Amino acid sequence: MPGTTRNRDRVAELCSEATGVPYRTTRAWAAEGWITRRQPVPDAVSPEQRAFEAGMVTALAGTGRERFDGTPLGFTAALPWGDDLLLRLDAHTADQVLARLLPRIDGRRGALHGVPGLRLTPQGGQWVLSPLQGGARVRLAHPCPDWQPQLPEHGDGVIQLWRRNRHRLHAVEAANTGEQGRGGAPGSLAQDWLFSRMLRRPAIMGAGVCGHDSVSTYTYTDRSRDLCIDWCCAWRHSEVERQLRRSGLTAPPPDLAEEENPSRASGLIAMGGASVRLQGGCCGHTRDPRRGCS
Numbered sequence: 436m437p438g439t440t441r442n443r444d445r446v447a448e449l450c451s452e453a454t455g456v457p458y459r460t461t462r463a464w465a466a467e468g469w470i471t472r473r474q475p476v477p478d479a480v481s482p483e484q485r486a487f488e489a490g491m492v493t494a495l496a497g498t499g500r501e502r503f504d505g506t507p508l509g510f511t512a513a514l515p516w517g518d519d520l521l522l523r524l525d526a527h528t529a530d531q532v533l534a535r536l537l538p539r540i541d542g543r544r545g546a547l548h549g550v551p552g553l554r555l556t557p558q559g560g561q562w563v564l565s566p567l568q569g570g571a572r573v574r575l576a577h578p579c580p581d582w583q584p585q586l587p588e589h590g591d592g593v594i595q596l597w598r599r600n601r602h603r604l605h606a607v608e609a610a611n612t613g614e615q616g617r618g619g620a621p622g623s624l625a626q627d628w629l630f631s632r633m634l635r636r637p638a639i640m641g642a643g644v645c646g647h648d649s650v651s652t653y654t655y656t657d658r659s660r661d662l663c664i665d666w667c668c669a670w671r672h673s674e675v676e677r678q679l680r681r682s683g684l685t686a687p688p689p690d691l692a693e694e695e696n697p698s699r700a701s702g703l704i705a706m707g708g709a710s711v712r713l714q715g716g717c718c719g720h721t722r723d724p725r726r727g728c729s
Contacts, residue, residue: 449475453682455512455638484518487571489630521574551608625707672713
């Protein structure tokens, strides 16, 4: 039926625009019914995988204005297939992304940073991020097929826990595994869903980035379930919000009750007590909302 064909085409477009997966691939997914208008981007299936991906987002965002040039969370594309997720790194920030994710402790303040229990290992010609406990994992792709990560060393009071304990949890990690960024607070389940979905939609955020400046991402320190994405100057954040909503970001998951009065405040995407806040300013360059800065 023509209507069915048009619907599949649109679903494929939404998936491609959100993830960066080529349209010919997403069109095949739509034809097989693997993606739908309600959920154009495949979700992680298991709670363990969603929690791992959400922990990555929390670590990448940090607790202050942390920057990755051009890519809000450090990735340019995502190939999501259930619990199998491949993320494409930006060539210029790949090592910075890994340094942010790998667990470390500030020996002077005792603060733990990164994802507790996360380790980076080579598997089958790829680099894979996975926790020491459980079966979650995220595969990495780099524009250079011979890429070798330049990983951080101990120094300046910082202890790289993954270097000290490569195959087992450090005591500090064991005490924080499963708690980083969520702490068992109400809304943790919603945060896992929402942040995991954000990780799987890097192309929407990256498309609105201006070439001349950076993008900063950070979590609010007063509300641990908020993720804020702050553009110096790019598309109007309302356009980014519209695309994220159309990509199924807040489609009610099967194990999460739908909110009676979900927030529709401009720039705020909320689901089950967790939220993503989109902000945009202007750095003084001339801006066209369709083309970015000049």
